[in-house]
Amino acid sequence: EPEVTQTPSHQVTQMGQEVILRCVPISNHLYFYWYRQILGQKVEFLVSFYNNEISEKSEIFDDQFSVERPDGSNFTLKIRSTKLEDSAMYFCASSEMGQVTETQYFGPGTRLLVL
Amino acid sequence: AQSVTQLGSHVSVSEGALVLLRCNYSSSVPPYLFWYVQYPNQGLQLLLKYTSAATLVKGINGFEAEFKKSETSFHLTKPSAHMSDAAEYFCAVCGYNAGNMLTFGGGTRLMVKP
Numbered sequence: 649e650p651e652v653t654q655t656p657s658h659q660v661t662q663m664g665q666e667v668i669l670r671c672v673p674i675s676n677h678l679y680f681y682w683y684r685q686i687l688g689q690k691v692e693f694l695v696s697f698y699n700n701e702i703s704e705k706s707e708i709f710d711d712q713f714s715v716e717r718p719d720g721s722n723f724t725l726k727i728r729s730t731k732l733e734d735s736a737m738y739f740c741a742s743s744e745m746g747q748v749t750e751t752q753y754f755g756p757g758t759r760l761l762v763l
Numbered sequence: 764a765q766s767v768t769q770l771g772s773h774v775s776v777s778e779g780a781l782v783l784l785r786c787n788y789s790s791s792v793p794p795y796l797f798w799y800v801q802y803p804n805q806g807l808q809l810l811l812k813y814t815s816a817a818t819l820v821k822g823i824n825g826f827e828a829e830f831k832k833s834e835t836s837f838h839l840t841k842p843s844a845h846m847s848d849a850a851e852y853f854c855a856v857c858g859y860n861a862g863n864m865l866t867f868g869g870g871t872r873l874m875v876k877p
Contacts, residue, residue, distance in 0.1 A: 652806065679863065691807075691853060693864040704864055739806065748857045749795050749814040752865060754807035 650674045652755035654740050660761045661730055669725045669758045671740030677753070679703070679746035680723045682715065684736040685757075691739065697723065698746055730762045765790040765856050769868035777876045782841040784871045786828075786854030789835065796837040797855045797865065798828055807853060813837060824848070849875045 653672045661667050673680050682694040696703040697715050714726045723742075727734055737759050741752040770785040788794055795814050799807040811822025818830040828839045837854060851872045855865040 654806075681864075683865070683867075690869050691855075691865075691867040693866070696863060706864070741807075743863070746863050748863050749812070750863075751797075751809045751812065752863075753809075754799070756804065756806040 650753075652740055652742055652753050654738075654755035654758050656758060657756065658759045658761075660763065663732060663762055664729050667727050667730055667760065669727075669738050669740075669760070671723045671725070671755055672721050673723055673740070673742030674753055675721070677742035677744050679743045680715075680717070681741040681743075681752060682725045683739045683741065683754075684708070685739070686733075686736040694725075696746070703746070727760075730760075732762050735760060735762045765792075765794065765866045767854050767856050767866055767868035769852075769854050769871050771871050772869060773872045773874065775874040775876060776844045778846055779843050782826075782839070782844045782848065782873065784839040784852050784854075784873065786837045786839065786868060787835050788837060788854075788856045790856055795857045796828075796830060797857070798822065798826070798837075798839050799853045799855060801851045801853065801870075803850075810839070810852070844873075844875045846875050846877065849873055 655670045680697045685691045695705045695709045712728050716724050737757045739757045740755045743750045743752045766789045768787045797812045798810040811820045813830045821827045826841045851870050853870045854868040
C-alpha cells in the first residue's frame with residue numbers, strides 16, 4: 649500500500665540553524681500538509697500546499713517557515729533559524745484532491761530537537 | 764472556529780473489555796469527523812470518518828463511532844479490546860467551508876491489560 653515517507657526520523661540542531669525536513673507524499677496525491685506536535689500538546693496544522701502554492705496556513709507558520717516542492721516527488725519544510733520552541737514532532741500528510749471529506753495520509757514524522 | 768476535546772488522556776481496559784474513547788467537538792459549520800490511531804514509531808493512520816452519510820460509522824480493526832449532533836459527540840467504541848489495540852487515538856474535525864485543515868484533540872492513550 650502506498651505510504652507517505654519522511655526523512656530524517658530524528659534531527660538534532662543548534663538554535664539559530666536552518667533545518668529542512670523532507671517528505672515524499674503518495675504519488676498521485678495533489679494536496680500536501682505539514683502538522684506538528686510539541687511534546688504533550690495537540691497535533692497542530694501548519695500549512696497546506698497545492699499546485700506549487702500555499703493553500704492555507706496557520707498563525708504558527710510565520711516567516712521562519714517555508715515549504716517547497718523542489719521536484720516531482722519531494723515536499724519540504726524549511727525552518728530558517730530554529731528556536732527552542734520549534735522542538736516537536738513534524739508530520740507530513742497528503743490527500744488526493746484536498747476535499748474536506750478526504751482522508752489525509754500521514755507519514756511517521758520527524759522528531760526535531762533544538763538545543 | 765472549530766475545536767475538539769478528548770476526555771481522558773489515558774484510558775486503561777482489560778483485554779476483552781469494552782473500549783470507549785470520548786470525543787466532543789465544536790464547529791460553526793457542519794463538521795466532518797475523523798478518528799486516527801498512532802502506534803509507536805508510526806504515523807497517524809485513519810480508523811474511520813464521518814462525512815454526513817450514516818451517523819454510525821464502522822472502521823478498521825472492529826472500531827466504530829456514532830455521530831450525535833445533539834450531544835456534539837463522536838465517541839469511538841470497540842466491543843472487545845485486544846492487546847494490539849494499545850496505541851494513541853486522536854479525534855479530529857474538518858469543517859466545510861473552513862478549509863481542509865484538520866483540528867485535533869489532545870489524544871487518548873489506550874492501555875490494554877492482559
